[in-house]
Amino acid sequence: MVTLAAFPTVEEAEMIALMRTDPDVWVEGLSQVATNSEGEVIAHCLLTRCTIGDTPALIMGPVSVLPHLQNQGAGTAVVTVCLEKAKELQESFVVLVGHPNYYPRFGFIQADTYGITITIDCPREAIMALSLNSDPLPSGVIHARFHGLT
Numbered sequence: 001m002v003t004l005a006a007f008p009t010v011e012e013a014e015m016i017a018l019m020r021t022d023p024d025v026w027v028e029g030l031s032q033v034a035t036n037s038e039g040e041v042i043a044h045c046l047l048t049r050c051t052i053g054d055t056p057a058l059i060m061g062p063v064s065v066l067p068h069l070q071n072q073g074a075g076t077a078v079v080t081v082c083l084e085k086a087k088e089l090q091e092s093f094v095v096l097v098g099h100p101n102y103y104p105r106f107g108f109i110q111a112d113t114y115g116i117t118i119t120i121d122c123p124r125e126a127i128m129a130l131s132l133n134s135d136p137l138p139s140g141v142i143h144a145r146f147h148g149l150t
Contacts (some may be wrong), residue, residue, distance in 0.1 A: 002033075002041050006064035015146050025049045025146060029089065030058070032081045036072045042053070042066050043074035045082040046092065050147070052129075053114055053140020057093035058086055059147055079106055087132045094132060095142050098123040115139030123140060 003013040019025050030047040043065040050059040060082070065075045083106060086094060095104060095111060097118065108128035111117070115136040118130050131139050 001035035002044050002066055003062060005133050009060065010081040012062040012064070017022050019048050019146050022069075022146075025144075027058070027089070027091075029085050030082055030083065032078045034077050037107070042065050042069050043078045047082050047086055047091075048144070048146070050142060050144035051096065051140075052095060052138045052142055053094060054119065055093065055138040055140065056096055057142075058091055059144045060094055060096040061098065061143065061147065061148075063098070076105070077101075079103075083130075083132065090133075092132055092135050093128045093137060095144075096128050097147070098130070099121055106130065111137075111142075116142060118142045 003016060004010060025048040027047060027049060030128050032045050033041045035044040036042050045060065045063045047058040049118040050057050057112065063075055063079060096108065097144045110125055111129040112124050114129060116129055116137065116139060119141060131137050
């Protein structure tokens, strides 16, 4: 419900439903929600499997927050928890296509600085990457089946 409310089309919600059924991309524990005091879901963040070239990685998205609660910390909370869980699972790299003014607060940097590219047309500053440990980011094309990056 939160994803349907946060995006103008059903595409993102449908993508999540498909990813949940694919054991090659779905990672238990990397779908996190924030709830209000009544237990209603107000925000959601998802990390699923992808590759950077041939290197295993995770891709973040979609990140959803109910529109009337945006800019109040719920998105930051779910993103932070997802990244912490990924570290606990000893994952190494996360990529995303998102708002270039939002994600640097979590340590994301412009991906093309490291030779990371995608196959879709979007602003280069929107493609970001993060190393969850001390490993250097690999270079290569991001491949993520459900994100249109094949």
